[in-house]
Amino acid sequence: MPFTLATWNINSVRLREGLVRDFLAETHVDVLCLQECKSPVEKIPDFADAGFPHVVARGQKGYNGVAILSRSPLDEVGADDHAGLGHARHVAARLENGVTIHNYYVPAGGDVPDREVNEKFGQKLDYLTAMRDAFRAAPPARSILVGDLNIAPREDDVWSHKQLLKVVSHTPVEVDHLAETQAAGAWVDITRAHIPEGQLYSWWSYRAKDWDAADKGRRLDHIWATPDIADAARDSRILRHVRGWEKPSDHAPVLATFDL
Template sequence: MTVTICTWNINSVRLRADLVLRLLAEQAPDVLCLQETKSPVDKIPLDVFAAAGYGHIVAEGNKGYNGVAILSRLPIVDAGTQLFCDTGHARHCAARLENGLTVHNFYVPAGGDIADTEANPKFAHKMEFLANMAKWGADSAPSKSVLVGDLNIAPLEDDVWSHKQLLKVVSHTPVEVEALEKVRTDGGWTDTTRADIPDGKLYSWWSYRSKDWSNADKGRRLDHVWATPDANHVAGSTKILRDVRGWEKPSDHAPIIAAFNP
């Protein structure tokens, strides 16, 4: 059975519940993974999503910041949570479908503004989180799994509007790119987005600071969909839903959707 999975940093699920409902109605993914829900789990409008056909949820939450959730119209069970860095931050949740496919939903720390672990504790936290992710992947040897989320790194030159100008900007520094690649390779993941769209500029995030974000088009690909080979990614199925960034009162991220046939 083919399963469609969508990932989206919603930047407050309660503030943008209507946008979530619109996405569910227009795209009808089987599974929607949200990051930066900024809500305790008991405050997420679950009844609203259930009424739209998404009555199954696995989530972790913090009041006012972080937070991840998996909404599904297919039955799922909680597949555990990784509490990297011992901070109590809600940055990972996982769900397993009846066909055995496990979906991991991550929200990697942004890392602040200075790419220096000694001068910037936020960047040190990000690098520690990535190291823990790599170790988790190496130790657990994930199979029949999909990893999605806001990983807060644009790894390739064509994943940013200007490779040269962003080399020293957090999210595209060589040390972050190297760390993210270690996460990917140690876990045996394939970047399915770039497998489907290998060439050309590709973004999923555009800053709120740009009033004319679409024409300026100074984006970054911070959001990712990875999979193990046995998840059987459906070639050519990936879409970055850029138009969603232009909806009224949007998130600064666009959703990404892809299909799998495990």
């Protein structure tokens, strides 16, 4: 049975509950993975009346937080505290078809790309290293990894490769760490498998007066799959127009459909 999955950094699920409901009504996705929920699990809004009675989540007050909402039953299968940060940044669940979904919110890394002067940047690199080591220790199969990975890896995943080489999210050291993490799980970048050419963004800063006209975006949000199911994916897309909704997140949802 085909199912459509979306990943979206919502930047406060309680503040933007209405946007989530609008999105669910518009897209008819089957699974929605949210990051930066900024809420304890018990205070995450109930979306059962919108057709999503099944939820697995990790949360904390005011920061981080990840949730997987599903139309169909799913079983929680873990939540890793990579690098021992004590943050709610990962949760995993298995669908009835046996597919495991990993939902990640990788640390943003602060403003200075130097771990010697910026602790947050070091935490980001350590988190990615721990992800890599986890995939090497237990190679994933029949799995999908989604989330705000806070790195735009390709030159055409940012508005200006040259100008962003020293900006956190596109520095060579971050790109290398993400590539090692991806290789450790043999993950396939589903979005770029289907949209291989051209500028592609999922995030636009709040700082831009007119984000749409300026279009200084970055592709920070990703959908990956293991090789055994990657060929079952189709119809990858980024819903740019959602970034233009009233009081939006600074991220747009990323979607893909899997025939599984």
